[in-house]
Amino acid sequence: MSKTAYETVETDVLVLGAGGAGLRGAIAAAESGARVLVVCKSLLGKAHTVMAEGGVAAAMHNVAYQDSWEVHFADTMKGGKLINDWRMAELHAKESPERVLELERWGAVFDRTWQGRIHQRPFGAHTYPRLAHIGDRTGLELIRTLQDRAVHANGVDVHMEVTVFKLLKAGGRIAGALAYRRSDGSLILYRCAALLLASGGAGKMYRVTSNSWESTGDGTALAYDAGAELRDMEMVQFHPTGMVWPAGVRGILVTEGVRGEGGVLRNKEGERFMERYDQERMELSSRDVVARAINSEVIAGRGTPHGGAYLDITHRKPEFIKSKLPSMYEQFLKLANVDITRQPMEVAPTIHYAMGGVLVEAETGASTVPGLYAAGEVASGLHGANRLGGNSLSDLLVFGKRAGDAAAATVRTSSGASKARIDPAVIERAIAELMAPLDRPAGESPYKLQAEIQDVMSAHAPIVRDAPGLEAGLEKILELGRRSTTCGTGGSSSTAFNPGWHTAQDLHSMLVNAEALLRSALERKESRGAHARSDYPKTDEGLTSINIVVRKLSAGMQVNSQQRPPMPDHLAEVVHHSYARYTPEATE
Amino acid sequence: MDVANLDLQIWRGDGKGGDFASYRVPVREGMVVLDAVLWVQANMAADLAVRWNCKAAKCGSCSAEIDGFPRLMCKTPIADYGSEVRVGPMKAFPVIKDLVTDVSWNYEVNKQIPPFTPSEKEINSSEPWRMQQKDVERVMEFRKCIECFLCQDVCHVLRAHDLKSAFYGPRFMVRIASLEMHPKDVLDRRPLLKGKAGAGYCNVTKCCTEVCPEHIKITDNAIIPLKERMDDVYFNPVRTIVRRLGGGVPKTPTSAE
Numbered sequence: 061m062s063k064t065a066y067e068t069v070e071t072d073v074l075v076l077g078a079g080g081a082g083l084r085g086a087i088a089a090a091e092s093g094a095r096v097l098v099v100c101k102s103l104l105g106k107a108h109t110v111m112a113e114g115g116v117a118a119a120m121h122n123v124a125y126q127d128s129w130e131v132h133f134a135d136t137m138k139g140g141k142l143i144n145d146w147r148m149a150e151l152h153a154k155e156s157p158e159r160v161l162e163l164e165r166w167g168a169v170f171d172r173t174w175q176g177r178i179h180q181r182p183f184g185a186h187t188y189p190r191l192a193h194i195g196d197r198t199g200l201e202l203i204r205t206l207q208d209r210a211v212h213a214n215g216v217d218v219h220m221e222v223t224v225f226k227l228l229k230a231g232g233r234i235a236g237a238l239a240y241r242r243s244d245g246s247l248i249l250y251r252c253a254a255l256l257l258a259s260g261g262a263g264k265m266y267r268v269t270s271n272s273w274e275s276t277g278d279g280t281a282l283a284y285d286a287g288a289e290l291r292d293m294e295m296v297q298f299h300p301t302g303m304v305w306p307a308g309v310r311g312i313l314v315t316e317g318v319r320g321e322g323g324v325l326r327n328k329e330g331e332r333f334m335e336r337y338d339q340e341r342m343e344l345s346s347r348d349v350v351a352r353a354i355n356s357e358v359i360a361g362r363g364t365p366h367g368g369a370y371l372d373i374t375h376r377k378p379e380f381i382k383s384k385l386p387s388m389y390e391q392f393l394k395l396a397n398v399d400i401t402r403q404p405m406e407v408a409p410t411i412h413y414a415m416g417g418v419l420v421e422a423e424t425g426a427s428t429v430p431g432l433y434a435a436g437e438v439a440s441g442l443h444g445a446n447r448l449g450g451n452s453l454s455d456l457l458v459f460g461k462r463a464g465d466a467a468a469a470t471v472r473t474s475s476g477a478s479k480a481r482i483d484p485a486v487i488e489r490a491i492a493e494l495m496a497p498l499d500r501p502a503g504e505s506p507y508k509l510q511a512e513i514q515d516v517m518s519a520h521a522p523i524v525r526d527a528p529g530l531e532a533g534l535e536k537i538l539e540l541g542r543r544s545t546t547c548g549t550g551g552s553s554s555t556a557f558n559p560g561w562h563t564a565q566d567l568h569s570m571l572v573n574a575e576a577l578l579r580s581a582l583e584r585k586e587s588r589g590a591h592a593r594s595d596y597p598k599t600d601e602g603l604t605s606i607n608i609v610v611r612k613l614s615a616g617m618q619v620n621s622q623q624r625p626p627m628p629d630h631l632a633e634v635v636h637h638s639y640a641r642y643t644p645e646a647t648e
Numbered sequence: 649m650d651v652a653n654l655d656l657q658i659w660r661g662d663g664k665g666g667d668f669a670s671y672r673v674p675v676r677e678g679m680v681v682l683d684a685v686l687w688v689q690a691n692m693a694a695d696l697a698v699r700w701n702c703k704a705a706k707c708g709s710c711s712a713e714i715d716g717f718p719r720l721m722c723k724t725p726i727a728d729y730g731s732e733v734r735v736g737p738m739k740a741f742p743v744i745k746d747l748v749t750d751v752s753w754n755y756e757v758n759k760q761i762p763p764f765t766p767s768e769k770e771i772n773s774s775e776p777w778r779m780q781q782k783d784v785e786r787v788m789e790f791r792k793c794i795e796c797f798l799c800q801d802v803c804h805v806l807r808a809h810d811l812k813s814a815f816y817g818p819r820f821m822v823r824i825a826s827l828e829m830h831p832k833d834v835l836d837r838r839p840l841l842k843g844k845a846g847a848g849y850c851n852v853t854k855c856c857t858e859v860c861p862e863h864i865k866i867t868d869n870a871i872i873p874l875k876e877r878m879d880d881v882y883f884n885p886v887r888t889i890v891r892r893l894g895g896g897v898p899k900t901p902t903s904a905e
Binding site for chain 1 (some may be wrong): 662690694695696697705709725745752758763771780791792830833
C-alpha cells in the first residue's frame, strides 16, 4: 500500500479524545442511538483526566448543608472574574450533582461521610466543602468508570493511538476527518455526520507544565483551521503548586487537595505569606491569586533554594496524610526523596489548564462550524478568566453529556451529511503536508523546534505579562511557524511508530495555540484572573462584558473583542449575594 | 552536582527482531529512567518509540523491563543503578517497535468481563446510595490499578507459557475482584472465574504483587479470595455430596458466562 492511500471508516458521531469529556460524550451519543467512534492519541484510559487528583465539584451538600447550585454558580463566576459564559456556569452548577451520582450508579466508588454519603472536601475558592473525591486519585476513578461504561455500551468503538490531523467539511458542514495510526503511519478517512472535539488542552507549549506529551492543543488548532472561533485564548492557568525539584519532575502536579486538607504555604523565612495576598481565604484562595503570590515571593528573594515555596502538611497525623493524599505521599517519597508526613514540599507554579478554547453554545457544545461540537478543556466559556479546582471534572461530565446528546441529535436531522462529497484536492493536500517531513531527512529536528516554542512561551507569556514581551514573543512564534514548514523528522523517513514524525505534526497545533494566546493577551489590556499584565495592572470594569475571540482568515489570524449578552438579573443577584462562611461547626 | 554519564542501553527493533543499542546520557540529579530515554529521543534517536503520558506514575503508560525487572520508567530513579542500565520492552506482549508493545489483548479481555451490575431495586431508587467507608475501602485497593500491565508481563502463565487463551491474568483478577466485592454489585462472576477467566491457573507465586507500582496486594487480597469464592461453589465437598445424592440444591451459578 502506498504511503498516501487511506482506508475509509464510517460512523455517525466521531469523538476526538478519550478523556472524561470524550467518553461521557460517547456514552451519551450511543445511548441516543448513534454509532460512535472514539479516536485517541494514546491507549484507552491514559488520557490526561487520570492526572486529576483533588475531586469533582458538585453542590450535593453532603458535608455543608448550606451548599446549593446558587453558591457553586456564584463561586464559579467570581473565580472566573465574571467573563464566564453565565449560562454554562448555571447549567454546570445545576447539573453536576446528578452527573456525579450517575457515576456512582455506574460503579465509581467515592470516599464516604460517616453517614455513608459521598464525602466532599474543601478546595480553593469554593465557599463550602464541595469536591467529591477518592483519596487523591479522583480522575483515575472517573476515567475507569467511564471507560468501562463506554466499552460495554452498544455502538461504541474505540481506535487507540490514532492522531487526527485534519477536519474535513462538505457543503460548509463537518463531514469527516483524516488521521494516521501511530503504530504504522497508515491513513484513515473518517466519515461522520457530527464530530465531538474532546481533545484537552495545550500545556505542552510551555516548558514547565503538569500536562503530558499529548496536550499540544490539537483540538483548538483543528477547529481553528476548520473555521471555528476560539475564545479567551489568553487565559491559561498556572496551577500554584507543581513540583520544582528534582529537575526531571519539575512541573508535575501537587494536588490542591494538600491545601484542602490543611496544608500551609511558607516562604524561606518561615512566613505564612498568603496573609499578605488574601487574608480571608489564605491558601484556599483562587489559583490565579496563589500562583501570583508564590511568584511574587520568589521575585522578592524569599523563595526556596529551588525557586518556589514550602507547602507543609506535617502538622497533620501521618496516617491522615497517607489515607487522604496517598499518591502525593508516594510521589514525593519516590521522585524527590521527601517524606511529606515529616518534611515540607517545595512547590512552584506550573502550567496546568487552558480556560480558553473553542467557542461553543452553552446548551449543546456546538461550535460556530455546523456539525462540530466541543466539550471539556478544548472548549471555553465555563471557567472564564480562572478555573476553580474541581470544576474541570464536573465540566467534563456535564458538557460531555450535553455535547454527546446534541451531536447524536444532529445525526438524526442530517442523515445525508456523512455521504456528502468531500473535495478530494483537500484530502490530497492534507496528506501531502503530513508526509512532507518524512522527505526532509536534513530538515530541522522537530524536538528542537518544540523546545524553542516552549522557551518562547515561558519567557514571553509568563505569569505576569507585558506588551513588549508579548510582541517579541509573537514575532518569534511566527518565525518558528515559518521554520516548521521545512522541518524534518529528526532523521528517519519511516512511518512505523516514529515519534519524530509525530512531533513534527504536533508543532502546527502548538503554534496555532501559541499565536492565539499571544495575540489575545495583547488585545486584553487589563489584568484579570489568570491574565496579569504589568503594563495594565488593574482590572478594567469596561472589559467585564468582553471576550477576546480569534478566527482564521485568508490573511491570517483575526482578533476581535466580542460583547457578551448581559447576565439576567436573577443570576446577577445570585452572584452578588453574600453567603455565610463555612465553619465546620455548622455542618450536619 | 557533577555531570556523570550513563550508559543507557535501549532495545531497538520490531516484531522481526532487534538488539540493545548503547547511548551516553548526561545524568542530572533526580533523573528517572524515562527522563534518560526521552533525552535520547530528543537528542540522539528521534524515532525511538516509547509510550508515556503523565510522568507521575498515575497513567501506567511507560511500562518496560529495566535490567530485566518490570517497572514504570517514570518512577525508577537512575540513581538506583550504577553507570549502566538496560531498558527493554515488556516480554509478555508482541513488540511493535523499540519499547512499544501490542497490549490490545488486555482491552479485549476487559470487554469480556460483565460490567458493574447493581440490583434493579438499587438502579430504580431515587435516593442517593449510602455505603460505609469501611465497606468501600476493600474495593478501592483494586480500583487503584493504573493498567500498566506489569503484573501481566511478569505472570509466568502469560509470559512463559503464553496461556492468554486460558487465563485473564492478574490485572483482570483484580478487575473481577473490584466488581465482585463492590457492595452494590449483584452479579455472580464465579462461573466466569472457573471458566474463561481461568482463575485456577494462578499458582500463587505472588510475582504480580511484587511488581505492582500501586502496591495492590494482588494475590492475597484479590486472587486468593476469588479462588475461595469459586471453590466454595465448585469444590465444596458437602455441596458435591448433596449434588451426587440427587438433591441438585444448591445449584452452581450460571449467571455470568
